[in-house]
Amino acid sequence: STIVLLFEAPKDFSFNLHPGQRIRVGEGLGSL
């Protein structure tokens, strides 16, 4: 199964992730 988040954010929003990385509930995905 898959969860897709689609959201509006200020243009300077940035993800602190890399593709293929493992992630867990509650961990930060990005910041402004």
Added chain:
Amino acid sequence: LPSPRPLPLLVVTGSGYLGYQYYKRWGQQDNGGPPYLATPTEVALYRSFPTRLLSRTWGRLNGLDLPTWLRKPIYSLYIWTFGVNMQEAAVEDLHHYKNLGEFFRRRLKPAVRPVCSASCLTSPADGKILHFGRVKNSEVEQVKGVTYSLENFLGPQMRQISVSPSSSFRDLLLTSPDSDLFHIVVYLAPGDYHCFHSPTDWKVELRRHFPGSLMSVNPGVARWIKELFCLNERVVLSGQWQHGFFSLTAVGATNVGSIRLYFDQELQTNSPCYRKGSFLDRSYVTMSSQVKGAAGEGGVALQKGEPVGEFNLG
């Protein structure tokens, strides 16, 4: 020499041809070539498989209670196969789970998933980041190089009526010219914890349920079938957060065909019959306040980290 029998000859040549196609396809993929996409015929062939029936049968099978003596060996095999970390489970005793469906819905100890307070956006689930980034035009990437249409994925928007027809679908969703549209795809493997949580503080205004296929959403299939997330059964929750539009979509898969929302008992997924291309809306904006978390006229208020729903076998 006896004349060759047609059937074995057909099987050998057919499997040889398929093997060659497979090798050519993945060889092209490995050396950095563009992803090999399934042809419409291959997609139609895949969709013609009775995956929904299979999924419901799989769910019924996993709903049968196991005798106590059989629970430990069965669940231990599942744990070993999919690398489940039972130390994090709220109940570690395997005899506690009556059937595999209940084991699949296991809860975690609250302390093992602290919610990051420094980030305005946190992961809604355990899993693997399949893809993320900015949404360009109105196409979203399911994996690198394979896109799907935003409009097909979310369906028509109410605001479509009030803005000029020349606006792109992406522009419809944005509430400010200073913002952009972003997306992230989290893939949950069979051994992952399968409840999903709210990724931020937001208000859910609409639930849109798209019945659909239940093809695998394994990363390999996501690289092979364009628009996979628009073809599969899914539940789209949309509303507003501090920066404008926000949506969370749970996409079903063959062995995990059912999606539950804790604040919406009316939702029924993976039903035997549905009309292709249809969707069912439920607005929470006019909901009365008796629903958990409902904010009366404003929709269902969710806090960052709050449990929202779960995927179920079958």
